[in-house]
Amino acid sequence: MTEVTTRSVEYPADGLTMVGHLARPAGVGRRPAVLVGPEGTGLNDFQRRRADALAELGYVALAFDIHGGRWFSDPEEMLARCMPLLADPDRMRDIGHAALDVLHAEPRTDPDRIAAIGYGTGGAIGLELGRAGVDLRAIGTINAVTTGRPGEAARIRCPVWAGVGSEDPIMSPAQRDAFAAEMQAAGVDWRLVVYGGALHAFHHPPTDPDGTISADGTYGQALVPGVAYHPQHAQRAWRDVVGLLAECLPVAP
Template identity: 40%
Template sequence: MQTEILSYEADGLQMRSHLYVGDSSSVRRPGVLVFPEAFGLGDHAKSRAERLAAIGYVALACDLHGEGIVHDDLEAVMGLIAPLQKDPARTRARAGGGLETLLARPEVDPARVAAIGYCFGGTMALELARGGGEIAAAIGFHSGLATAAPEDAKNIRGKVLVCIGADDPGIDAAQRVAFEEEMRAGKVDWQMTLYGGVVHSFTNPDAGRLGRPDFARYDARTDARSWDEMLRLFDETFATAS
Protein backbone atom coordinates (compact mmCIF):
# COMPACT_ATOMS: atom_id res chain seq x y z
CA MET A 1 0.00 0.00 0.00
CA GLN A 2 1.40 3.38 -1.03
CA THR A 3 0.32 6.42 0.95
CA GLU A 4 1.02 10.10 0.43
CA ILE A 5 -0.18 13.36 1.96
CA LEU A 6 -1.30 15.80 -0.73
CA SER A 7 -1.54 19.52 -0.01
CA TYR A 8 -3.72 21.92 -2.00
CA GLU A 9 -5.75 25.07 -1.47
CA ALA A 10 -9.54 25.08 -1.44
CA ASP A 11 -12.00 27.68 -0.12
CA GLY A 12 -9.07 29.68 1.22
CA LEU A 13 -7.80 26.76 3.31
CA GLN A 14 -4.67 24.66 3.03
CA MET A 15 -5.91 21.11 2.75
CA ARG A 16 -3.92 18.04 3.77
CA SER A 17 -5.53 14.97 2.27
CA HIS A 18 -4.33 11.37 2.27
CA LEU A 19 -3.86 9.42 -0.97
CA TYR A 20 -3.96 5.62 -0.98
CA VAL A 21 -2.76 3.49 -3.89
CA GLY A 22 -2.82 -0.28 -3.63
CA ASP A 23 0.14 -1.09 -5.89
CA SER A 24 2.65 0.43 -8.29
CA SER A 25 0.96 -0.68 -11.52
CA SER A 26 1.26 1.77 -14.42
CA VAL A 27 -2.33 1.03 -15.50
CA ARG A 28 -4.71 3.90 -14.80
CA ARG A 29 -7.45 2.97 -12.35
CA PRO A 30 -10.74 4.40 -11.13
CA GLY A 31 -10.38 7.09 -8.50
CA VAL A 32 -12.58 7.69 -5.47
CA LEU A 33 -12.82 10.80 -3.31
CA VAL A 34 -13.69 9.97 0.29
CA PHE A 35 -15.20 12.86 2.25
CA PRO A 36 -15.31 12.54 6.05
CA GLU A 37 -17.91 13.16 8.69
CA ALA A 38 -18.37 16.72 9.98
CA PHE A 39 -15.62 16.39 12.60
CA GLY A 40 -12.93 16.26 9.90
CA LEU A 41 -10.57 13.76 8.33
CA GLY A 42 -10.19 11.12 10.99
CA ASP A 43 -9.54 7.39 11.05
CA HIS A 44 -13.00 6.46 9.76
CA ALA A 45 -12.64 8.08 6.33
CA LYS A 46 -8.97 7.13 6.08
CA SER A 47 -9.76 3.49 6.74
CA ARG A 48 -12.44 3.52 4.04
CA ALA A 49 -10.01 5.03 1.55
CA GLU A 50 -7.38 2.43 2.42
CA ARG A 51 -9.97 -0.32 2.01
CA LEU A 52 -10.86 0.99 -1.45
CA ALA A 53 -7.21 1.13 -2.47
CA ALA A 54 -6.74 -2.48 -1.37
CA ILE A 55 -9.33 -3.62 -3.93
CA GLY A 56 -7.94 -1.64 -6.84
CA TYR A 57 -9.13 1.96 -6.60
CA VAL A 58 -7.01 5.07 -6.10
CA ALA A 59 -8.58 6.76 -3.09
CA LEU A 60 -8.14 10.27 -1.72
CA ALA A 61 -9.37 10.76 1.85
CA CYS A 62 -10.12 14.47 1.81
CA ASP A 63 -9.45 17.10 4.43
CA LEU A 64 -12.51 19.12 5.45
CA HIS A 65 -11.42 21.89 7.82
CA GLY A 66 -7.89 22.60 6.55
CA GLU A 67 -4.47 21.62 7.94
CA GLY A 68 -5.85 18.16 8.67
CA ILE A 69 -7.70 19.46 11.74
CA VAL A 70 -10.12 17.06 13.41
CA HIS A 71 -12.57 18.46 15.97
CA ASP A 72 -14.13 16.51 18.83
CA ASP A 73 -16.90 18.85 20.02
CA LEU A 74 -20.19 18.38 18.18
CA GLU A 75 -21.56 21.83 18.98
CA ALA A 76 -18.40 23.54 17.75
CA VAL A 77 -18.40 21.46 14.58
CA MET A 78 -22.00 22.34 13.79
CA GLY A 79 -21.03 25.99 14.07
CA LEU A 80 -18.35 25.42 11.43
CA ILE A 81 -20.64 23.45 9.14
CA ALA A 82 -23.65 25.83 9.26
CA PRO A 83 -22.07 28.48 6.97
CA LEU A 84 -21.20 25.78 4.44
CA GLN A 85 -24.76 24.49 4.43
CA LYS A 86 -26.02 28.00 3.68
CA ASP A 87 -23.47 28.56 0.91
CA PRO A 88 -23.13 25.49 -1.33
CA ALA A 89 -20.42 27.23 -3.37
CA ARG A 90 -18.04 26.94 -0.42
CA THR A 91 -18.82 23.27 0.10
CA ARG A 92 -18.29 22.65 -3.61
CA ALA A 93 -15.01 24.54 -3.52
CA ARG A 94 -13.64 22.31 -0.75
CA ALA A 95 -14.83 19.18 -2.55
CA GLY A 96 -13.64 20.49 -5.91
CA GLY A 97 -10.12 21.02 -4.62
CA GLY A 98 -9.93 17.34 -3.82
CA LEU A 99 -11.33 16.42 -7.23
CA GLU A 100 -8.79 18.53 -9.10
CA THR A 101 -5.99 17.00 -7.06
CA LEU A 102 -7.15 13.43 -7.69
CA LEU A 103 -7.70 14.02 -11.42
CA ALA A 104 -4.12 15.27 -11.72
CA ARG A 105 -2.69 11.97 -10.48
CA PRO A 106 -1.10 9.76 -13.17
CA GLU A 107 -2.53 6.64 -11.52
CA VAL A 108 -6.13 7.78 -12.08
CA ASP A 109 -8.37 7.33 -15.11
CA PRO A 110 -10.16 10.72 -15.22
CA ALA A 111 -13.19 9.16 -16.93
CA ARG A 112 -13.71 6.86 -13.95
CA VAL A 113 -13.89 8.96 -10.79
CA ALA A 114 -16.52 8.88 -8.05
CA ALA A 115 -17.10 10.69 -4.78
CA ILE A 116 -18.37 9.11 -1.58
CA GLY A 117 -18.94 10.69 1.79
CA TYR A 118 -20.16 10.13 5.31
CA CYS A 119 -22.51 12.48 7.18
CA PHE A 120 -21.52 15.99 6.01
CA GLY A 121 -19.03 14.28 3.71
CA GLY A 122 -22.00 12.79 1.90
CA THR A 123 -23.37 16.30 1.52
CA MET A 124 -20.01 17.29 0.03
CA ALA A 125 -20.21 14.49 -2.54
CA LEU A 126 -23.74 15.55 -3.50
CA GLU A 127 -22.82 19.23 -3.72
CA LEU A 128 -19.82 18.39 -5.89
CA ALA A 129 -22.22 16.64 -8.27
CA ARG A 130 -24.76 19.49 -8.13
CA GLY A 131 -21.98 21.88 -9.07
CA GLY A 132 -21.29 19.93 -12.26
CA GLY A 133 -18.20 18.15 -10.98
CA GLU A 134 -16.77 15.62 -13.42
CA ILE A 135 -17.61 12.54 -11.40
CA ALA A 136 -19.32 9.38 -12.62
CA ALA A 137 -21.09 8.75 -9.31
CA ALA A 138 -21.82 10.45 -5.99
CA ILE A 139 -22.62 8.28 -2.99
CA GLY A 140 -23.69 9.45 0.45
CA PHE A 141 -23.78 7.34 3.60
CA HIS A 142 -26.08 8.78 6.31
CA SER A 143 -25.60 12.04 4.41
CA GLY A 144 -27.56 15.24 4.69
CA LEU A 145 -29.82 15.51 1.66
CA ALA A 146 -30.91 19.14 1.85
CA THR A 147 -29.32 21.87 -0.24
CA ALA A 148 -29.75 25.61 -0.58
CA ALA A 149 -29.66 25.19 -4.37
CA PRO A 150 -31.93 22.27 -5.39
CA GLU A 151 -32.27 23.73 -8.87
CA ASP A 152 -28.64 22.76 -9.50
CA ALA A 153 -29.54 19.08 -9.68
CA LYS A 154 -29.77 19.65 -13.43
CA ASN A 155 -25.97 19.90 -13.45
CA ILE A 156 -25.43 16.39 -12.12
CA ARG A 157 -23.52 14.33 -14.68
CA GLY A 158 -23.25 10.98 -12.93
CA LYS A 159 -25.32 8.55 -10.91
CA VAL A 160 -26.41 9.21 -7.34
CA LEU A 161 -26.88 6.78 -4.47
CA VAL A 162 -27.78 7.73 -0.91
CA CYS A 163 -27.86 5.17 1.91
CA ILE A 164 -29.97 6.41 4.80
CA GLY A 165 -31.14 5.07 8.13
CA ALA A 166 -34.94 5.09 8.05
CA ASP A 167 -34.96 6.24 11.69
CA ASP A 168 -32.19 8.86 11.41
CA PRO A 169 -33.51 11.88 13.39
CA GLY A 170 -31.39 14.23 11.29
CA ILE A 171 -32.76 13.07 7.94
CA ASP A 172 -36.51 12.89 8.32
CA ALA A 173 -39.17 11.86 5.81
CA ALA A 174 -39.75 15.45 4.69
CA GLN A 175 -36.07 15.84 3.77
CA ARG A 176 -36.15 12.55 1.87
CA VAL A 177 -39.26 13.61 -0.07
CA ALA A 178 -37.67 16.95 -0.98
CA PHE A 179 -34.57 15.11 -2.21
CA GLU A 180 -36.69 12.81 -4.37
CA GLU A 181 -38.43 15.80 -5.90
CA GLU A 182 -35.08 17.50 -6.53
CA MET A 183 -33.65 14.42 -8.26
CA ARG A 184 -36.73 13.97 -10.42
CA ALA A 185 -36.73 17.62 -11.47
CA GLY A 186 -33.06 17.36 -12.39
CA LYS A 187 -33.66 14.11 -14.35
CA VAL A 188 -30.92 12.40 -12.35
CA ASP A 189 -30.17 8.66 -12.37
CA TRP A 190 -30.62 8.26 -8.62
CA GLN A 191 -31.25 5.67 -5.93
CA MET A 192 -32.12 5.90 -2.25
CA THR A 193 -31.79 2.91 0.06
CA LEU A 194 -33.48 3.05 3.47
CA TYR A 195 -32.45 0.75 6.28
CA GLY A 196 -35.11 -0.03 8.87
CA GLY A 197 -34.30 0.43 12.55
CA VAL A 198 -31.10 2.31 11.69
CA VAL A 199 -30.14 5.83 12.78
CA HIS A 200 -27.22 8.16 11.99
CA SER A 201 -23.52 7.24 11.60
CA PHE A 202 -24.30 3.56 11.01
CA THR A 203 -20.97 3.05 9.21
CA ASN A 204 -18.78 4.36 12.03
CA PRO A 205 -17.76 1.88 14.76
CA ASP A 206 -16.94 4.86 17.00
CA ALA A 207 -20.40 6.44 16.73
CA GLY A 208 -21.13 5.46 20.33
CA ARG A 209 -18.58 7.99 21.58
CA LEU A 210 -21.21 10.69 21.13
CA GLY A 211 -23.24 9.04 23.86
CA ARG A 212 -26.45 9.57 21.89
CA PRO A 213 -27.56 6.10 20.69
CA ASP A 214 -30.97 7.34 19.57
CA PHE A 215 -29.20 9.69 17.16
CA ALA A 216 -25.89 8.05 16.18
CA ARG A 217 -25.24 4.31 16.42
CA TYR A 218 -23.05 1.86 14.53
CA ASP A 219 -24.82 -0.97 12.75
CA ALA A 220 -22.47 -3.62 11.36
CA ARG A 221 -25.04 -5.26 9.12
CA THR A 222 -26.08 -1.98 7.52
CA ASP A 223 -22.46 -0.92 7.19
CA ALA A 224 -21.77 -4.09 5.18
CA ARG A 225 -24.95 -3.82 3.12
CA SER A 226 -24.36 -0.18 2.16
CA TRP A 227 -20.71 -0.88 1.27
CA ASP A 228 -21.88 -3.65 -1.07
CA GLU A 229 -24.41 -1.28 -2.66
CA MET A 230 -21.59 1.17 -3.35
CA LEU A 231 -19.41 -1.51 -4.94
CA ARG A 232 -22.25 -2.66 -7.19
CA LEU A 233 -22.77 0.90 -8.40
CA PHE A 234 -19.04 1.26 -9.01
CA ASP A 235 -19.00 -1.95 -11.06
CA GLU A 236 -21.92 -0.73 -13.15
CA THR A 237 -20.69 2.82 -13.56
CA PHE A 238 -17.01 2.23 -14.22
CA ALA A 239 -17.69 -0.63 -16.65
CA THR A 240 -19.80 1.78 -18.70
CA ALA A 241 -17.13 4.50 -18.57
CA SER A 242 -14.17 2.26 -19.48
Protein backbone atom coordinates in the same frame (compact mmCIF):
# COMPACT_ATOMS: atom_id res chain seq x y z
CA MET B 1 -5.82 -8.24 -3.04
CA THR B 2 -3.42 -5.74 -4.57
CA GLU B 3 -0.60 -3.93 -2.81
CA VAL B 4 -1.50 -0.42 -1.72
CA THR B 5 0.70 2.62 -1.24
CA THR B 6 -0.50 5.62 0.76
CA ARG B 7 0.64 9.14 1.54
CA SER B 8 -0.67 12.32 3.08
CA VAL B 9 -1.16 15.26 0.75
CA GLU B 10 -1.54 18.90 1.73
CA TYR B 11 -3.52 21.31 -0.41
CA PRO B 12 -5.35 24.65 0.05
CA ALA B 13 -9.14 24.93 0.33
CA ASP B 14 -11.64 27.10 2.21
CA GLY B 15 -8.82 29.28 3.53
CA LEU B 16 -7.22 26.26 5.23
CA THR B 17 -4.43 23.79 4.58
CA MET B 18 -6.20 20.50 4.05
CA VAL B 19 -4.50 17.18 4.77
CA GLY B 20 -5.90 14.40 2.64
CA HIS B 21 -5.06 10.70 2.46
CA LEU B 22 -4.19 9.34 -0.99
CA ALA B 23 -4.21 5.57 -1.57
CA ARG B 24 -3.01 3.95 -4.80
CA PRO B 25 -3.11 0.36 -6.05
CA ALA B 26 -0.04 -1.46 -7.29
CA GLY B 27 1.10 -0.89 -10.86
CA VAL B 28 1.90 2.06 -13.08
CA GLY B 29 -1.12 2.49 -15.36
CA ARG B 30 -3.99 4.88 -14.95
CA ARG B 31 -6.88 3.71 -12.80
CA PRO B 32 -10.40 4.93 -12.06
CA ALA B 33 -10.48 7.21 -9.03
CA VAL B 34 -12.78 7.92 -6.10
CA LEU B 35 -13.17 10.89 -3.79
CA VAL B 36 -14.06 9.82 -0.24
CA GLY B 37 -15.66 12.57 1.85
CA PRO B 38 -15.80 12.49 5.67
CA GLU B 39 -18.69 13.25 7.97
CA GLY B 40 -18.96 16.53 9.80
CA THR B 41 -16.52 15.59 12.55
CA GLY B 42 -13.75 15.45 9.95
CA LEU B 43 -11.29 13.08 8.37
CA ASN B 44 -10.06 10.25 10.57
CA ASP B 45 -8.74 6.71 10.25
CA PHE B 46 -12.17 5.34 9.33
CA GLN B 47 -12.25 7.20 6.01
CA ARG B 48 -8.54 6.62 5.46
CA ARG B 49 -9.19 2.89 5.73
CA ARG B 50 -12.09 3.23 3.28
CA ALA B 51 -9.70 4.81 0.80
CA ASP B 52 -7.23 1.98 1.39
CA ALA B 53 -9.97 -0.59 0.84
CA LEU B 54 -10.88 1.05 -2.47
CA ALA B 55 -7.23 1.02 -3.53
CA GLU B 56 -7.16 -2.71 -2.79
CA LEU B 57 -10.02 -3.02 -5.28
CA GLY B 58 -7.97 -1.19 -7.89
CA TYR B 59 -9.04 2.45 -7.49
CA VAL B 60 -6.97 5.53 -6.81
CA ALA B 61 -8.74 6.96 -3.76
CA LEU B 62 -8.47 10.27 -1.95
CA ALA B 63 -10.03 10.62 1.48
CA PHE B 64 -10.32 14.39 1.50
CA ASP B 65 -10.22 16.84 4.36
CA ILE B 66 -12.85 19.44 5.24
CA HIS B 67 -11.46 21.06 8.41
CA GLY B 68 -7.78 21.79 7.77
CA GLY B 69 -6.49 18.68 9.53
CA ARG B 70 -8.86 18.96 12.50
CA TRP B 71 -11.18 16.31 13.86
CA PHE B 72 -13.94 17.65 16.13
CA SER B 73 -14.72 15.74 19.30
CA ASP B 74 -16.96 18.57 20.59
CA PRO B 75 -20.38 18.50 18.87
CA GLU B 76 -20.89 22.23 19.38
CA GLU B 77 -17.59 23.05 17.67
CA MET B 78 -18.44 20.68 14.85
CA LEU B 79 -21.88 22.22 14.30
CA ALA B 80 -20.45 25.75 14.42
CA ARG B 81 -18.12 24.79 11.59
CA CYS B 82 -20.47 22.58 9.55
CA MET B 83 -23.81 24.36 9.63
CA PRO B 84 -22.57 27.49 7.78
CA LEU B 85 -20.67 25.23 5.38
CA LEU B 86 -23.74 23.12 4.59
CA ALA B 87 -25.73 26.32 3.99
CA ASP B 88 -23.21 27.54 1.40
CA PRO B 89 -23.14 25.41 -1.77
CA ASP B 90 -20.31 27.45 -3.28
CA ARG B 91 -18.03 26.78 -0.30
CA MET B 92 -18.82 23.08 -0.47
CA ARG B 93 -18.07 23.06 -4.18
CA ASP B 94 -14.78 24.85 -3.64
CA ILE B 95 -13.72 22.21 -1.11
CA GLY B 96 -14.76 19.46 -3.50
CA HIS B 97 -13.00 21.04 -6.48
CA ALA B 98 -9.79 21.39 -4.48
CA ALA B 99 -9.90 17.67 -3.69
CA LEU B 100 -10.61 16.91 -7.35
CA ASP B 101 -7.53 18.92 -8.29
CA VAL B 102 -5.44 16.63 -6.08
CA LEU B 103 -6.85 13.57 -7.82
CA HIS B 104 -6.27 15.08 -11.25
CA ALA B 105 -2.66 15.85 -10.32
CA GLU B 106 -2.03 12.19 -9.44
CA PRO B 107 -0.48 10.50 -12.51
CA ARG B 108 -2.25 7.20 -11.76
CA THR B 109 -5.72 8.82 -12.01
CA ASP B 110 -7.81 8.36 -15.13
CA PRO B 111 -9.30 11.88 -15.30
CA ASP B 112 -12.30 10.67 -17.27
CA ARG B 113 -13.31 8.05 -14.70
CA ILE B 114 -13.89 9.61 -11.28
CA ALA B 115 -16.65 9.01 -8.71
CA ALA B 116 -17.46 10.72 -5.42
CA ILE B 117 -18.67 8.98 -2.29
CA GLY B 118 -19.11 10.54 1.10
CA TYR B 119 -20.60 10.49 4.57
CA GLY B 120 -22.67 13.34 6.01
CA THR B 121 -20.98 16.63 5.12
CA GLY B 122 -18.58 14.86 2.75
CA GLY B 123 -21.52 13.30 0.96
CA ALA B 124 -23.22 16.69 0.65
CA ILE B 125 -20.04 18.00 -0.98
CA GLY B 126 -20.16 15.16 -3.50
CA LEU B 127 -23.75 16.03 -4.35
CA GLU B 128 -22.81 19.68 -4.82
CA LEU B 129 -20.07 18.69 -7.26
CA GLY B 130 -22.76 16.90 -9.24
CA ARG B 131 -25.05 19.92 -9.12
CA ALA B 132 -22.13 22.03 -10.36
CA GLY B 133 -21.98 19.85 -13.46
CA VAL B 134 -18.71 18.07 -12.68
CA ASP B 135 -18.21 15.02 -14.90
CA LEU B 136 -18.49 12.19 -12.38
CA ARG B 137 -19.31 8.56 -13.09
CA ALA B 138 -21.22 8.06 -9.82
CA ILE B 139 -22.15 9.83 -6.60
CA GLY B 140 -22.79 7.81 -3.44
CA THR B 141 -23.78 9.27 -0.09
CA ILE B 142 -24.52 7.89 3.36
CA ASN B 143 -26.38 10.15 5.81
CA ALA B 144 -26.53 12.94 3.22
CA VAL B 145 -29.86 13.33 1.45
CA THR B 146 -29.35 17.05 1.12
CA THR B 147 -31.14 19.21 -1.43
CA GLY B 148 -29.62 22.00 -3.50
CA ARG B 149 -30.54 25.25 -5.15
CA PRO B 150 -33.60 25.07 -7.41
CA GLY B 151 -32.94 23.52 -10.81
CA GLU B 152 -29.29 22.72 -10.30
CA ALA B 153 -29.79 18.97 -9.85
CA ALA B 154 -30.46 18.84 -13.60
CA ARG B 155 -26.70 19.26 -14.05
CA ILE B 156 -26.01 15.88 -12.42
CA ARG B 157 -24.74 13.60 -15.18
CA CYS B 158 -24.31 10.30 -13.34
CA PRO B 159 -26.23 7.83 -11.19
CA VAL B 160 -26.80 8.90 -7.58
CA TRP B 161 -27.11 6.40 -4.74
CA ALA B 162 -28.02 7.48 -1.21
CA GLY B 163 -28.31 5.49 2.01
CA VAL B 164 -29.94 6.69 5.22
CA GLY B 165 -31.22 5.24 8.48
CA SER B 166 -34.98 5.01 8.94
CA GLU B 167 -34.69 6.53 12.42
CA ASP B 168 -32.22 9.28 11.53
CA PRO B 169 -33.59 12.51 13.07
CA ILE B 170 -31.13 14.66 11.13
CA MET B 171 -31.94 13.25 7.69
CA SER B 172 -35.66 13.03 8.49
CA PRO B 173 -38.43 11.48 6.35
CA ALA B 174 -39.30 14.99 5.14
CA GLN B 175 -35.70 15.54 4.10
CA ARG B 176 -35.64 12.17 2.33
CA ASP B 177 -38.84 13.05 0.48
CA ALA B 178 -37.43 16.41 -0.60
CA PHE B 179 -34.26 14.77 -1.88
CA ALA B 180 -36.23 12.16 -3.81
CA ALA B 181 -38.47 14.84 -5.32
CA GLU B 182 -35.45 16.90 -6.38
CA MET B 183 -33.71 13.95 -8.02
CA GLN B 184 -36.88 12.79 -9.76
CA ALA B 185 -37.78 16.23 -11.09
CA ALA B 186 -34.26 16.60 -12.47
CA GLY B 187 -34.41 13.28 -14.32
CA VAL B 188 -31.47 11.86 -12.36
CA ASP B 189 -30.84 8.11 -12.26
CA TRP B 190 -31.23 7.87 -8.49
CA ARG B 191 -31.67 5.31 -5.74
CA LEU B 192 -32.45 5.76 -2.06
CA VAL B 193 -31.92 2.91 0.40
CA VAL B 194 -33.47 3.25 3.86
CA TYR B 195 -31.83 1.00 6.46
CA GLY B 196 -34.46 -0.07 8.96
CA GLY B 197 -33.85 0.90 12.58
CA ALA B 198 -30.63 2.81 11.89
CA LEU B 199 -29.87 6.26 13.29
CA HIS B 200 -27.55 8.96 11.98
CA ALA B 201 -23.90 8.01 11.33
CA PHE B 202 -24.87 4.34 11.61
CA HIS B 203 -21.93 3.46 9.37
CA HIS B 204 -19.22 4.76 11.71
CA PRO B 205 -17.84 2.63 14.59
CA PRO B 206 -17.63 4.33 17.99
CA THR B 207 -14.63 6.59 18.45
CA ASP B 208 -12.48 7.95 21.23
CA PRO B 209 -12.06 11.72 21.71
CA ASP B 210 -9.01 11.77 19.41
CA GLY B 211 -11.00 10.27 16.53
CA THR B 212 -9.49 6.79 16.70
CA ILE B 213 -11.79 3.79 16.58
CA SER B 214 -12.78 2.75 20.10
CA ALA B 215 -11.10 -0.45 21.23
CA ASP B 216 -13.99 -1.48 23.49
CA GLY B 217 -16.83 -0.51 21.13
CA THR B 218 -18.13 2.34 23.28
CA TYR B 219 -18.28 6.05 22.47
CA GLY B 220 -15.59 8.01 24.26
CA GLN B 221 -16.78 11.35 22.86
CA ALA B 222 -19.86 13.47 23.20
CA LEU B 223 -22.45 12.96 20.44
CA VAL B 224 -25.24 14.94 18.90
CA PRO B 225 -28.63 13.30 19.55
CA GLY B 226 -29.72 10.55 17.22
CA VAL B 227 -26.29 9.05 16.46
CA ALA B 228 -25.52 5.36 16.92
CA TYR B 229 -23.51 2.65 15.18
CA HIS B 230 -25.38 -0.19 13.48
CA PRO B 231 -22.78 -2.83 12.55
CA GLN B 232 -25.00 -4.91 10.27
CA HIS B 233 -26.26 -1.96 8.27
CA ALA B 234 -22.76 -0.44 8.20
CA GLN B 235 -21.51 -3.54 6.36
CA ARG B 236 -24.54 -3.57 4.07
CA ALA B 237 -24.14 0.09 3.17
CA TRP B 238 -20.47 -0.41 2.33
CA ARG B 239 -21.33 -3.34 0.09
CA ASP B 240 -23.93 -1.15 -1.62
CA VAL B 241 -21.34 1.59 -2.21
CA VAL B 242 -18.85 -0.91 -3.62
CA GLY B 243 -21.63 -2.27 -5.84
CA LEU B 244 -22.37 1.22 -7.14
CA LEU B 245 -18.71 1.67 -8.08
CA ALA B 246 -18.53 -1.76 -9.69
CA GLU B 247 -21.54 -0.86 -11.84
CA CYS B 248 -20.58 2.69 -12.79
CA LEU B 249 -16.79 2.67 -12.50
CA PRO B 250 -15.59 -0.91 -13.15
CA VAL B 251 -11.92 -1.74 -12.69
CA ALA B 252 -10.35 -3.56 -15.62
CA PRO B 253 -8.64 -6.86 -14.70
